[in-house]
Each structure stands twice: as C-alpha cells, then as structure tokens.
Amino acid sequence: MTALDVPVRNIVGDIDKPRGGALAALVRHSVALARRSLIKTIRTPEALIDVTLQPVIFLLLFTYLFGGAIAGGDRHAYLQFLLPGMLAQSLAMGGIALGQNLNADIEKGVFDRFRSLPVARSAPLVGAVAADIVRYLTVCVVMLGFGMIIGFRVETGFLPALAAVALAVGFGLCFCWISVWVGMMVRTPGAVQGTMFLLVFPLSFGSNVFVQTSTLPGWLQAFVHVNPITPLVGTIRGLLIGGPVAHPLWQTLAFMAGLLVVFVPLALRGYARRA
Template sequence: MTTLDWPVRPATDDIDKPRGGAVVALVRHAAALMRRSLIKTARTPEALMDVTLQPVIFLLLFTYLFGGAISGGDRAGYLQFLLPGMLAQSLAMGGIALGQNLNADIEKGVFDRFRSLPVARSAPLVGAVAADVIRYLTVCLVMLGFGMIIGFRVETGLVPAIAAVGLSIGFGLCFCWISVWVGMLVRTPGAVQGLMFLLVFPLSFGSNVFVPTDTLPGWLQWFVHVNPITPLVSTIRGLLVGGPVAGHLLVTLAWMAGLLVVFVPLALRAYNRRA
C-alpha cells in the first residue's frame, strides 16, 4: 500500500476532540489565546497609551482647565467628584481597541488559522476579551495612582476601593462586547474606532461624569437617567468617596447582565459570518 492509499483520518476523531468537555475545552483554548494577546501587548507597549497616557491627560485637562469654572474655584473638591466618573469613562473608551485589534486580525487572516485548529469556535473572542482585564486593571491603577498624586483621596477605606476596581473591570469586560460586535461588522479598524467614539462620547458626556445630573436641562436629565454609565459612576463614587451604593449597584449589575445577554450572541453570530 502506498502512502496515498492510507485512509485520511477525519478531523472528528477522538484524538482531535477537546478533552474534558466543551466548557473545559473552551476555557483551556480561551486561556491559550488570552496568553497570545498578552504577549502581543507586551511586545507593543505603545498600544496601552489609551489606558495610561490618555486618562492622565483627560484628568489634568478637566481638573485644572475646566475644574475651576465648573466648581466655582474648588478644584480639590471637584477632583473628588470627577475622578470616579473619569474612571468609568476611561473604561468605556478602553474597550474600543479590542474591536480594532480583532478587526485587524481578521483582515490579516489570523482567524483563518484559528479556524483550521481544533479549538472551540468562540475561543478567539473569549480569549481576547479575557486579555483585556490587563487593560482595565491598568486604567484603574493609573487613574487612582495619578489621582492621589494630584490630591485625590479615597474616603471610604481599602475594601470599598477594591470593590470599586473590581466592579469597574467587570463593567469594562461586559461593555467591550459592543466593540467586539462592531469589530466583526465593519471593514476596517478605523471604522471600528469611528463608530465606537460615536457611541462612547455621548454616553460619557451625557452622564454624571463631569457635573451633577440636577444641573442639566430636563430633557438631558432623562437621557442621563437611562444611560448605563450613570449608575456605574454613582456606584464608584459611593465606594470611593462615600454616598449611596446599593441602589446604583443593582442597576449597574442589571446593565452588565443586559450587555452580555444582548451583545455576546450578536458578536458570536457576526464572528461566525465573518471569520
């Protein structure tokens, strides 16, 4: 029998099947692809500028350029109000790069290689999202660390501050699925950035990030109240500088669940069509 006569082993043989069940296999494959994303980030540290330098610039800009006018000269008090909101805004903006990177990988044919491997179909997306934990943790550390340098103080204690960081990262991981979905739909990374900025900027500025809600026009207050950024900001403020938390936290958790329920299936469906 010649080499060509040997039967071709189908890809569905047990040796090619993920061991330990579908869920365990997905976790294992996603972890491997998460490691790939982290290595890529480590080799291109300039890709972290949007979660390191950009939050610092925004914080300085609004504290010292606009803070005096907004707060009537009390920049220190305004910084206590502003930083929790800026943290939420930076997390929402930090997820834009994920959709851009996934879109670029598809255009370069990286996902064609993933499709040829015996890995769970959704593993590339789940792994990329999981790797974004590092980006969101970086945002939190940079924002809080630099904020303390210029005068911000946590007034509630260590445990509430850790809870604020954990909630912020969790919301970022839920919100970034919008960016993943957009990255699967549009043709270029630049288009992902443009569309996501059109979404994130109204959500950020049409919220309680920069000014109290009751100072806004009535029609805008309605939008602020239904904005998912608003309860997140209120919860982080309560955890960092004091104030009501429970009610805002429940609304934030509901928004997080809703984002996952809606945009994870949409992103996976768009990925199956595109990649």
Template sequence: MSTLTTPIARHTPSAAIAVKKRPLPLIRHSLSLAKRSLIKTARTPEALIDVTLQPAIFLVIFVYIFGGAVAGDTHTYLQFLLPGILAQTIAQGSISIGVNLNTDMEKGIFDRFKSLPIPRSAPLVGSVVGDVVRYVIVTVSTLLVGYLMGFRIMTNPLSALAGCLLAVLFALCLSWVSVFVGMKVRTSGAVQGIMFLIVLPLSFASNVFVPAATLPSWMQHVVAWNPLTHLVASVRGLFLGTPMGDSVYWTLAWCVGLVAVFMPLAMRAYRKKV
C-alpha cells in the same frame, strides 16, 4: 482471533485522543488565546497609551481648567471627577478590542484559528479575557495620578477594591459591543469611529463631569438611563461614601444585559465571517 484484535483496538489513535482529551475545551483554549493577546500587548507597549496617559491628561485638563468654575476649587472637583474619569476612560479602553480583532481578521489570522481543533468562539472569548489587563492598568494609572494630584478615598480599602472591580467588570461586558462592531464592519478605522460615536455621547450625557441635577430637564431623563451614570454613581459611593441608591444593582443589570445581547450577536457575526 479475538485475543489478537482486542489489544490493538485498545491502542488505536482515536482511543488515545479520547483518553488525553481534557474537559472544558472552551475555557482551556480561551485562556491560551488570552495569553497570546497578553504577549502581543507586552511586545507593543505603545498600544497602552490610551489607558496610561489619557486618564492623566483628562484629569489635569478638567481639574485645573474647569475645576474652579464647576466646583469652586480644584480639590473638590478632583474628588468629584476622578470616579467619572475612571468610568469614561475604562469605557473608551474597550474600543481597542474591536479594532484589534478587525485587524486580525484583515490579516487572515482567524483563518488559521479556523483550521485548529478549537471551539469556534474561543478566539473571541480569549481576546476579551486577555483585555482585562488593559482595564486593570487604566484603573491603577487613574488612581495613581489622582493620588498625586490630591485625590483621597474616603471609605475603606474593601469598598475601594469593590469599586475598581465593578469598573473592570463593566468594561469587560461593554467590550462585547466593540467585538460585535469589529465583526460587522470592514475596516478597523470604521470600528474606532463607530465606537467613539457610541462612547463619547454616553460620557457627556451622564454625571461624569457635572451633577445630573444641573443638566436640562429633558437631558436628565437620558442621563437616568445611561449605564455610565449608574457606574459613576456606584464608584463614587464606593470611593467617597456618597449616596448610591440602587446604582450598583443597575450597573450589574447593565452588565448582564450587554453580555446577553451582544455576546451572541458577536458570535453569530464571527461564525458568518469565518
């Protein structure tokens, strides 16, 4: 009797599933959902307007209208402004992920994900990973337009690459704020409004457009704690060789803090919603 049941037990469906199960399911399923996000972006290229045309428009407007008044000539202001525009645009680019996730929730797509045998957090992690393409595009488009206007990197290719990677890393970490907002509010329009109220003051109360020393003394204290200030100072230093101080370390600290605070909050809000 035992000789007949032993081979059958070895070929039960549960045993076969256990053999075929791959390690690290969160990473595997997150990458699959990131691929879905990339396919969705490829099919709707108009959704990339904010990361392609917006940096060009900002550079042209601020350099040729305000450059002479702020820096005395447009070339000097372009060298100063481009790292700031890159930081501002890449931060604004993180708004779309919260809008898209909220829209998917409204359409019931996450209800389908809930029925699949995947980790509950995989849809959010996959969306954030897939959004990295947007941040790479905004970095490339900003530098390309800047070079056509006369911007030049004054350090070396490795330092420039480090500045680009730091900006993309910051955007990925900041996107968890947008994901959290997208999970908490009821409409995609509300997500966009709330995130603009967060990102826009960060952009102007910083060293993006003018040196922090030219601002009122009370605002300088706000600017000193602004994460965009540290990101811009880091990118300027890596692109132009200007003094950075400990801005890179502060930027990395902000990245860790944003993920440590808003990723668990976003996951918790997502689990409550689905």
C-alpha cells in the same frame, strides 16, 4: 516570519489534546488565546497609550482647565467628584482597541489560522476579551495612582476601593462586547474606532461623569437616567468617596447583564459570518 506567527504557533501545544467536556475545552482554549493577546501587548507597549497617557491627560484637562469654573474655584472638591467618573469613562473608551484588534486580525488572516486549529469556535473572541482584563486593571491603577499624586483621596477605605475596582473591571468586560460586535460588522479598524467614539462620547458626556445630573436640562436628565454609565459612576463614587451604593449598584449589575445578553450573541453571530 511575522511578529504574530510565533504566538499563534506557540498556542497549538496548549490546545491540541482534548481533555474534559466542551466547557472545559472552551476555557482552556480561551486562556491559551488570551495568552497570545497578552504577548502581543507586551511586544507593542505603545498600544497601552489609550489606558495610560490618555486618562492622565483627560484628568489634568478637566481638573485644572475646567474644574475651577465648574466647581467655583475648589479644584480639590471637583477632583474628588471627577475621578470616579473619569475612571468609568476611561474603561468604556479602553474597550475600543479590542474591536480594532480583532478586526485587524481578521483582515490579516489570523482567524483563518484559528479555524485550522482544534479550538472552540468562540474561543478567539472569549480569549481576546479575557486578555483585556490587563488593560482595565491598568486604567484603574493609573487613574487612582495619578489621582492620588495630584490630591485625590479615597475616603471609604481599602475594601470599598477594591470593590470599586472589581466592579469597574467587570463593567468594562461587559461593555467591550459592543466593541467586539462592531469589530465584526465593519470593514476596517479605523471604522471600528470611529463607530465606537460615536457611541462612547454621548454616553460619557451625557451622564453624571463631569457634572451633577440636577444641573442639566430636563430632556438631558431623562437620557442620563437611562445611560448605563450613570449608575456605574454613582456606584464607584459611593465606594470611593462615600454616598449611596445599593441602588446604583443594582442598576449597574442589571445593565451589565443586559450588555452580555444582547451583545455576546450578536458578536458571536457576526464572528460566524465574518471569520
């Protein structure tokens, strides 16, 4: 018996009795499969390194190694500017593991067992994405908690900070469908990681995460303005340390809707061909 056999077997009791309509069945099946994903995470806590230790290292690296040069020696001011951007970057990078895990499950035959169960066709993907909420909440808690330890301060209040976390998690759930799609298209988990890094790194560094957009060359500013990370960072900054929120918020919501409209069908189509 492998470590994955028990979770797959345990979910059968939650999904073998049809109740309600198709939508209710999809929700019920997705919740059961999300529970399976969470069990895997609990049994392998080292899988959370990318949303715990890695963000801390990046925050320390840019604050204390580059912060003095970028901010003219005022590292506290740079930390206030940097942390909201690093939060957005960490959420984008946190979704990479989802595509890797799904790809690995397909290669190991786990999805063959799902096909033998009375579950909605898309439930394994929806359940895996829903379980990723835990990863994104972990990123937010780690970044804000450790940031406050080294000097970051929320300047707007509890409710705006809570709204920033909610928006960040929502964006992560939309953005991770890119990773799901890539996981359905490439052959190995390693290829998922390599492909997603090629996407996430230009989006992270070609944005307003680390420096003000006005300091960048004109041609790069044009890319920054159409980068979905940019308005997300602007909104989180406004909610955490003050500043304009309405305009970048609407841009962020538009990008989130666009990600869902484009990549959810692509991911489901790739899943239908692969699994």
